[in-house]
Amino acid sequence: MQLEKGRILNFELIMLMIGFIFGTSFIISPAKSGGQNGWLAVIIGIFEALLIAFVFVSLSNKFKDKTIVQINDLVYGRILGKFVSLIFLWYLFHLALLVLNLFIDFFSTEIYINTPPTVLLIFLLAVCASTVGRGIEVLARCSVILVPLTIFIGIIDAALAIPNMDINNILPILDIPMGKFLWAAHSAAAFPFAQTVAFTMVFSSLNNNKGRYSNVAMAIIISGFYLSFLQLRNALVLGPMISNYIFPSYMAIQTINIADVLSRLEVIVTIFFLFLGFIKVSVILYGIVLGSAQMLSLRSYHLLIIPIVILMIIMARSNVRNFVEALDFVEKGWPIYALPWEAGIPLITLIVAILRKLPRTEGEKI
């Protein structure tokens, strides 16, 4: 039974993945605890992420036209497989809630102070839901339009911020305890890079199965270095106080003032934050509805979109008490909490699959 008929190109996958990884990272910095050395921590984080990605990409490579939910069914059998899938879907759902929290709270604390956050939430989820309803192909094409724009704007911002930069702001390099630095690197790997485990729901839609890992690696490396570049920009502008800012990118852009004409660009830049939020939430939502539909053996996933979106709206408002709590969780809790899903379960599944000598050739009963 084929739930998703759309096919995406490798290039579209890379764009989608870059957009996904950028996601929240434009609002809050990855490797925040690294302070002004965050940009180096991100680069170290890339390597860890590549290792993690290698596991889940190898897993999905063994079952080329299957999503992780279908793979679980094959590897663990019907009942245990559904249980593992359910756990995986919970991870996606929790991730979606967290991303929504970060986005909506960013907008409601910085710009829309008087607008009820739920209204923003409903509108954002509505557009995500309508895109998910159109399928992965459309979502991937949207990312091809939106992601290059975002990359371009980030570079322009950095260029405009050059007058405010001071090389002394990032000196001395690596003047923090090694443990703290490595923790920062690991937290960057866990949020956002290793979250690409959500793409195990998307890989099966690729129309070209060659070089899957190199594409994923390319997406991680491009986005990683770009994020590192943004961190560097923020650190150069804001200095050692960078870890005191909740939204460093927003702050760094706020300082731009070219001849009193190009100033207050930050609201314009939030447009691009929103593009990325849209991509990230849509990919996760797509994973959840497709995964649930496959788990429940439904014939179409469209029926599930609205119930799940409503569930998200309700739970996103009660998930955390306030923005600081969400941020704290992302910083301190997530790097540990997410490890089982991002690295653990895919690794176990891969080992079990290898031990059971799966996938077997066609015709053989499992």
Next chain:
Amino acid sequence: MKKMRLLPDLNSGKKAEAKQEPAPIYLSGNLDEDLTKIRNILGQSSDVIIHKMRIGSHGTIDAGIVYIDGLVEKALIHRDILQPLMFNMQMVEGDNKRKHSDILGFIQSSVLTAADSAPLKDIVGVTDAVLSGNTVIIIDGVNQALDINLKGWENRSLEEPKNELAIRGARLGFNETLRLNTALLRRIIRDPRLTFETLRVGQRSKTDVNIVYIKGLIDDSLIDEIKQRLNRIKTDAILDVGYIEQYIEDNPASLFPQVGSTERPDVTAARILEGRAAILVDGSPFALTVPMLFIEAFQNVDDYYARPFFASFVRWIRLSAFAVSIYLPAAYVALMSFHQELFPTPLLVTVAAAKEGIPFPVVLEALIMIVLFEILREAGLRLPRSLGQAVSIAGTLVIGQAAVSAGLVGAPMVAVLASTAIASFVAPALADLGALLRIIFVILAGFLGMFGIIILSLELISQLAALRSFGVPYLSPAVPPNIRDLKDIFIRAPLWAMKDRPESIGPHDIKRQSDGLKPGSDEANDNRSKKY
């Protein structure tokens, strides 16, 4: 792309159609009987001319001629049919020993001086031919009729297209007569493979619809798809290409136009040469072209007739004008109601001063102005031309001056709306869409500011990414990306550099021209500079 074209096959529809049709009534060979039948079908209308005559040597053969007054060239009927039949036949006939059954063939080949004629067998064929303007001759004792094309009616003369003007292009637009339009295309493309395929659409109007394409250049599945979609139309009348467009588009719920339309033969020819198909409808001076890409709305003939530098620049102007036409009022509303800090301070002071004393919130102000503008535009279109001037003067005074001084709207809003209005005329294919989007954007901007504008933009982008026109993604070649086709999107590459036809449309024959056409690169061209 493949999926969309592989919709249910053509044959199943045709079989069902054949079953429904009554068996054809053949001509009996008895002149009076046949003419009565024809008279019964065509009725007693005064414009139907059914004339009996005697032809041949010494007037021995009874014959009838049927045509519709006003659709034929009477002078030609006299010269090419009646005169040969009644006088010349006697001279040619000579020995008068021909078989009776072959008399029709004899008349067709040796007597008539009209070239375009064909035998017909059934009564419905006769009436259809007569109604489409042909002249039919029936001869007593022959169970066939002769269908002669001597169409001729009053035409609007060929004029410069009203809506698509070109600075350097031909001053020639399509006309209401199908045959004239096909001739215009034939004059531009003298390729023997240029094909006009005729279909009849509309059960009462029986409108001639032509699919125009170049065989061997176009993807055959596209032709099949067009034919299938046209054959699906079972309506009573097709009054204009607009009817066809609404029956064959891919997604009727989308705001975006999915079928291209032009009134210029050169544009139509260019699109046919890129591997598209054109659809011409009798009675309409517009040609539809499919598939349509979004970027076509921003391409103009002058882009290709002028040198590439300015053309590329103007394309950017058009794209940004379109963005201005849908975003500017909404952006102003968003800035005024949510993000005042985005105004540079001196401007903010001016704008705030102008807003002082205006009773309405800025959203309402914008909506009032937009609706007023649309009313004005509509009135200007519908009024007799002589009154149009009066309306525009009244409109300018009322909206521009009186509304501001009466304190109903602020002066900045008028400036915003005026720029929007001008910008909206730059891409005429998207003007209707722009008017609707503008209003929705303004309402959302009033509720949610920039956030609302972006959310709706994302929804539009996602709709555009999902849209297809005859199987071709609407946003191609930008998305899904095709690097080689980008030569005619954001820039207009020089003609000698556009070596290939656009791949995204999927022509069979991709090569447009040979390599090395860049002027000045050839040694031989350099002779003159050495000489002087």
